[in-house]
Amino acid sequence: MTTEFAQDVERALTEAAGALRRRQHPDGYWKGDFETSLIGEAAEVMLRHFLGIRDEEATAATVKVLLAEQTPSGGWASYHKGPDELLLSTFCYVALRLAGCAPEEPALRAAARAVRANGGVEAIDNPTMLAWLALIGLWPWDDIPLIPPELVLLPPKAPGSIYRMGAAARGIVVANSLFMAGRPVTPASFGIEELYARPGGSARRLPRPRAVRAATALSHLYARHPVGFLRRRAMRKATRWLEDTQERDGGWGGNWPQTANVIVGLIAAGHRPDHPVVRSAIEALDQYVVHKDGRRRLEMWTSVVMDTALAVSAAAMTGDAGTRAAAHRAVPWLLDNQVTELGDWAVLTEDPVPGGWPYEFANDANPDSDDTAFAVAALRRLHPVGSDPAVDEACERASRWMLSQQCADGGWAAFEPLRWRLPGRDALARIGFLEAPSADITGHVLEALGADGRAGSPAARRGIRWLRDHQHPDGSWPGWWACYHLHGTSAAVTGLTACGVLGTDPAVARACDWIVAHQQDDGGWGEDIRALHDPAWIGKGDSTPSQTSWALLALIAAGRADGEPVRAGLDFLIRTQQDDGDWAEPWHTWVVHHDGLYWRDSMLRLVYPVMAMSAYLAATGAGERR
Structure with a gap:
């Protein structure tokens, strides 16, 4: 030295x-x-559409950010210098459509081409995230494996219990089980046919293993014919569990994704937007918004x-x-x-x-x-x-x-x-x-x-x-x-x-x-x-x-x-x-x-x-x- x-x-x-x-x-x-990719910004637009609480100023700011980070090839990358990512590009496209952008605009035509070039929306293999498209009527619920709320009734040590899942996913699983029980839809005013790689395409079964396909079919069979008293008990317990685990800041897990999923779950379970738990949670979403250098970003x-x-x-x-x-x-x-x-x-x-x-x-x-x-x-x-x-x-x-x-x-x-x-x-x-x-x-x-x-x-x-x-x-x-x-x-x-x-x-x-x-x-x-x-x-x-x-x-x-x-x-x-x-x-x-x-x-x-x-x-x- x-x-x-x-x-x-x-x-x-x-x-x-x-x-x-x-x-x-x-x-x-x-x-x-x-800072993550723009998946949170896109999901926020979708969430506000589902809840019917669109904020014009926030939406315009999100559109600005989405368009600024579109790649030269038309899609959106999930990391610096990365390739276009299919799910992210689909979410960003849908968010821009919900914000009022027309599919004929050059940016959206390029985005649609990028989605199709990556296999089309039908190639997305993440059923959990596809549920967000289902909430706004852009994907059929029948193609998504459902999480039964009855999971919350299992003893903690039982296989499949929520306490045998990762802590970071537990609240989201419980919340998803609530809205998957009702499978609510606030339909978008458009379709996404232009995002399918095959002409005249439509939703098809995802490329999942046979066991997962079987589980999807069984989950829907049970969802159509649940055991009534068990379903009612599970919905009450899941709702109470979420209410009891709300953090002092109004959210869940200290993060935007879990809080957003819980809001949807509680709404689907019958809570009104003015319910104290839901109202404080919606207010808590604002704490994840960051304004910096003239841009509005979401810290998930x-x-x-x-x-x-x-x-x-x-x-x-x-x-x-x-x-x-x-x-x-x-x-x-x-x-x-x-x-x-x-x-x-x-x-x-x-x-x-x-x-x-x-x-x-x-x-x-x-x-x-x-x-x-x-x-x-x-x-x-x-x-x-x-x-x-x-x-x-x-x-x-x-x-x-x-x-x-x-x-x-x-x-x-x-x-x-x-x-x-x-x-x-x-x-x-x-x-x-x-x-x-x-x-x-x-x-x-x-x-x-x-x-x-x-x-x-x-x-x-x-x-x-x-x-x-x-x-x-x-x-x-x-x-x-x-x-x-x-x-x-x-x-x-x-x-x-x-x-x-x-x-x-x-x-x-x-x-x-x-x-x-x-x-x-x-x-x-x-x-x-x-x-x-x-x-x-x-x-x-x-x-x-x-x-x-x-x-x-x-x-x-x-x-x-x-x-x-x-x-x-x-x-x-x-x-x-x-x-x-x-x-x-x-x-x-x-x-x-x-x-x-x-x-x-x-x-x-x-x-x-x-x-x-x-x-x-x-x-x-x-x-x-x-």
């Missing part, structure tokens, strides 16, 4: 730390812009806890007194937002102890292991064990909660232990109905346990063993919530080393070799969303600041701070830093559902480089001057 290079890193870190401080909210938290989720916890860690790692002071200002906010009540997760948890953190401002029903791990690691970077009673108590509860959520095989999923052992598990996991343990979540939890003094606990040892057992032969691990092997591998390495596994350990060494082998020519690292579906893209893509920083954090944690790959990666960060200390990162590198819903967060392109540069200076001793 040269003194000049260390000074360059320090200068870049000083500028980045300044940007980090400037982005802190007066209340202490940090929050970036959560609110990443405030994740952003705050990671920003606290980054600020604490800088060693700069002013930046660490900013981190300390966030501690009361983090402590206030810890979940201290029992929720859905407790139903099948033995001796449940609340103490996790959610992803959003309001989601007390379902905290998650990932954000809880981020929060514990952040708090411990500021307050080591025994230094602050309030932090000690919060971390004790959080750690106990994380341990209670460990899967039977030793890994961790984000929300709850995997409780599904039937065929089709992986397919259901890809669309969010279930969640299996993953390397990125397991690595993050191990990092938190190590920070909390629990590196030698039986749970940590089981987590380490899970990572060893699930490492791929090439040395990598696939992640789940971000793209893809790069995220899983870096999280696994930082988790293992936080729990005392040495950088010379064969598993860590092979992982670091894999990371180095996938460094780009510009010194950075990047992995394209296409890696989720095409193995040829694994570890490949345009270099990004956040992904480069993931790789650097892993290599530095493994004792490779003095290596040329680390210096080249840091040089990439220095070269690409903007004058304001931040970085540009238009790529979508995070994942909601593997089958088409991806996101980016404007905080993470800043937070991770601050971490990486701070870790480098600390590991090489250059940071002692700060």
Whole structure:
């Protein structure tokens, strides 16, 4: 390491730390812009049509955004530089028609061609999303497998129980079961014949396996002839369950999709729009609307806890007194937002102890292991064990909660232990109905346990063993919530080393070799969303600041701070830093559902480089001057 290079890193870190401080909210938290594709904006237009509450100003603003992001080929892409995506393009087209755009307009003619070129609307293979078209009369309900509300009557431990589903999907499943029972329609004033690839086409059975087709037929058979008293009891219980799980902000799950689905479900179950629960929920939808740079966008989720916890860690790692002071200002906010009540997760948890953190401002029903791990690691970077009673108590509860959520095989999923052992598990996991343990979540939890003094606990040892057992032969691990092997591998390495596994350990060494082998020519690292579906893209893509920083954090944690790959990666960060200390990162590198819903967060392109540069200076001793 040269003194000049260390000074360059320090200068870049000083500028980045300044940007980090400037982005802190007066209340202490940090929050970036959560940006997905335009599926939410399109769905909002469809929802307002269904409910009969069209907002002309909002609709006009949405039309402007939709047309601005239409691709040259006519459709809409679900991620930066991606191809036209069929479902998204269909939703955007329908939203524009609902907004009053004529099919003869050039933009809509191009969009229709793009849909047809991708197989036509009849090739959409996501029946859950097709239900949104059915709600406005553009797809037949008969072609959609129905979720029976009687599911809520099953005992919690029974196969098929809502408590054996992924926490992120549970509320949507219950809500969908309500509107699928009645199958309401607020018809659009047009059809979508021009979106079929075949001339004179119409809805046909989706390309689903025979078992799914049979389940669809059986679900409709039962829907036509339900057991009357069971159906009535199920509708009442499902409605009451949704009412009881409404969050303090009026929504459900702290996100737009679940809140929107619940509104439709309650309306279908007989609630009027002026019912207090529904009225507060409709009002809650406005909190997901963001006006920025003259544009109206919809944040489907609110990443405030994740952003705050990671920003606290980054600020604490800088060693700069002013930046660490900013981190300390966030501690009361983090402590206030810890979940201290029992929720859905407790139903099948033995001796449940609340103490996790959610992803959003309001989601007390379902905290998650990932954000809880981020929060514990952040708090411990500021307050080591025994230094602050309030932090000690919060971390004790959080750690106990994380341990209670460990899967039977030793890994961790984000929300709850995997409780599904039937065929089709992986397919259901890809669309969010279930969640299996993953390397990125397991690595993050191990990092938190190590920070909390629990590196030698039986749970940590089981987590380490899970990572060893699930490492791929090439040395990598696939992640789940971000793209893809790069995220899983870096999280696994930082988790293992936080729990005392040495950088010379064969598993860590092979992982670091894999990371180095996938460094780009510009010194950075990047992995394209296409890696989720095409193995040829694994570890490949345009270099990004956040992904480069993931790789650097892993290599530095493994004792490779003095290596040329680390210096080249840091040089990439220095070269690409903007004058304001931040970085540009238009790529979508995070994942909601593997089958088409991806996101980016404007905080993470800043937070991770601050971490990486701070870790480098600390590991090489250059940071002692700060």
